[in-house]
Amino acid sequence: MTAPRVRFAPSPTGYLHVGGARTALFNWLYARHTGGTHVLRIEDTDRERSTEEHTRIILDGLRWLGITWDEGPYFQGEYAARHRADAERLLAERKAYRCFCTREELELQRTQAEAAGIGFRYDRRCLKLASEEIVRRRDSGAPFTIRFIMDDQEIAWDDAVHGRISFQGRDLDDFVILRSDNTAIYNLAVVSDDIAMRISHVMRGDDHISNTPKQIALYRALGQRPPVFAHVPMILGSDGKKLSKRHGATAVGDYQEQGILPAAMRNFLALLGWSPGGDREILAEDEMIQLFTLEGIQKKSAVFDTTKLEWMNGQYLSALPVEELVEPVRRQLIRLGVDDDRDLRPLIESVKARSRTILHVADQVAVRLDPARATLDSKGEALIRKMGPAFGRNLGLAAAALAELEDKDWQPDQLVETLRRVAESQQAKLGDIMQPVRVALTGSTVSEPVNELLAVVGRERSLQRLSEMARRNGGVSVA
RNA sequence: GGCGCUAUCGUCUAGGGGACUAGGACGGGGCCCUCUCAAGGCCCAAACACGGGUUCGAAUCCCGUUAGCGCUACCA
Incomplete structure (x- = not known):
């Protein structure tokens, strides 16, 4: 094979x-x-x-x-001559015929059939035309299409996904294969091209199932074996x-x-x-x-x-390795109006596990690059409301303690230790210290662990933002 | 209207006559972990459209019904 x-x-x-x-x-x-x-x-x-x-x-x-x-793109429009030749061959072999019916006439027949509650099927009136009449009309310049003669027999195939599918030829009508402007209609063009390109398996949407019997009839009329069809x-x-x-x-x-x-x-x-x-x-x-x-x-x-x-x-x-996210995230940051040449890798690393899309990663990175961009969400607001004055007070205390850390000690381990000591000295739960910091820095109650967040944002920006938020919420500023 | 296709949890699906107490994943709920969330782990709720056959036995095969969808152009 x-x-x-x-x-x-x-x-x-x-x-x-x-x-x-x-x-x-x-x-x-x-x-x-x-x-x-x-x-x-x-x-x-x-x-x-x-x-x-x-x-x-x-x-x-x-x-x-x-x-x-592996091949192409081919453009179907370039094969118009072959399509036309195939249609003319079918015409010459009397497997197709000229139809002089106008669109208006056909439209009328269709609406009449519809009104009568019957499915429309072209009545083959042009197939019955005498040959002198055909010649006369053609010579007079009357526009015509070429219709394919559908036989009444059953047309069936073994679909690779559906199994056997069968249609009765008598349910199909003599469809147009060549327009009056000499261009091929879809069904002819597809078959002609698939034959020329030696396509062995046609895989396409199953909305094409009803086109398939017409196409199989065309393959046969053109003396070709149909391909395997797989309707997905x-x-x-x-x-x-x-x-x-x-x-x-x-x-x-x-x-x-x-x-x-x-x-x-x-x-x-x-x-x-x-x-x-x-x-x-x-x-x-x-x-x-x-x-x-x-x-x-x-x-x-x-x-x-x-x-x-x-x-x-x-x-x-x-x-995905962080390296591969740096460029897409940076592109997105620029669209967000953030142009910062800092190394994005640690920032991406700290947010990507909590993200579902690159956009989401970029939004969070933007806030970590500049906490002033943080906007309070509903959960952040709820926390501030719930904690009342403790929010600003704890924030102020946290900021003061963190300010004692030198730049070289601004590391996750020392950061978490510092905040733990604040909590102990206040006999507060760790969360009552951590959450205000998180909200101050991100605007929300959701983020990576607070110590990592602080590390990633950096000492200066963190302290500035923390003091600012403490002051705004009635706490004591240390900056 | 005619012709055709399809039918398992809300969604994506496993399942090819007995291994089905119908499995997994998303989503939902709960617990663990924990400063929050996510991730991860554990658990829960949730389906064979309906009716007839065939068979010792049917989610699985056959027929019908119903429903959904597609096509029914000188569109693709």
Whole structure:
């Protein structure tokens, strides 16, 4: 058996949708798993909606996810001549015919059928035209499309994910394969290209299932054996409807913006509609490739769960070496208006375990670079209210004690010792000293251990902020 | 309306006739750890859509019902 040839064939009429990205991922995984070839083909035959900008965004999104291709990108628009030749060949072999019906006429027939409660099926009136009539109309310059003759027999195939699927030819109508402007319609273009590119496995969303019998008929009419079809389930929004803009972020670029790591996105997408069997959740690229099979693809559509994506991103974030986060975090800091040339590594290290996205890391790093940026959140406010005057007083005492430490002693061990002594001298719980410090420095009651926080913020900035907050809350300033 | 696809915890899923008291993960709840949170560990709640078969035995095979979704263009 020769190595499979698969393709990802997006149309550049919008951004790279997560559903498309997942289809691309499956194709890529299958190619890598089998040692096959992954072909990228841009289906830009819808001239009205296709743009180069969209093509660029799709390519960028694939690269970001680490999805590579071995051939292409090919552009479908460049094969118009072959599409036309295929249509004309079918016409010459009497497997297709010219249709002179206008859009208006067809629209009328459709609405009439609808009103009668019957499904519309083209009535083949142009197939019945006498040949002199056809010649006459053609010579008079009347525009026409080319329609493919659908036979009435059953068309069935063994889908690699669904098993046997069967349609009756009589339920399908003679569909248009070539527009009156001589350009191919989707079904013809796809089949023509897949034949030319020797595609052996067509993996695509299962919203294409109903196109498949038409395409199989086309393969046969063109004297070719159809490829293996694998229809992968769709991705739904949380309401169970097809994922769309209404559901918020649907483009791969949106998640990149939100600080999701490509490896996390890839892992999450792989597990949406595919399972390696067993309990595996976090899968490295090579494991994914090794374990990927068509049999593991789910039949049922899957709901995109952002919360789980973020959890997975958190997993990747904490496993990632700090070095690899420095650049993405610095980029984000600049967008936040923070330009500081300090070494970010210790700061990232101290916050990344508590973060789910790069944005979240950057926000926290920004506050540690400059505690004056800290804004009180509801939990911080609640603590101040709850502690009353003790908040400012304890803060003042802590600041005074910490001020005694010299720069070289501003280390986690000494810091925690100092604060413990303050607590003991006041016969206060450690938390009553620690929490005000935490709130003063971060605005919230949540952070890394306070001693680490102080160390990372640094002596000068910490003392300044602590005194400031103590003063503002009725405590004694030491600065 | 027609045609097609699908159906296990709220969500992602494991499960291929007996190993099912239906497992894992996210999310939720609790406990431990602890200055807080996260992480980690332990625990709890939570599902085989319904009805018929087949079989000694069905989440698993078959049929029907219901529901959801997709397609039904000179879009892709």
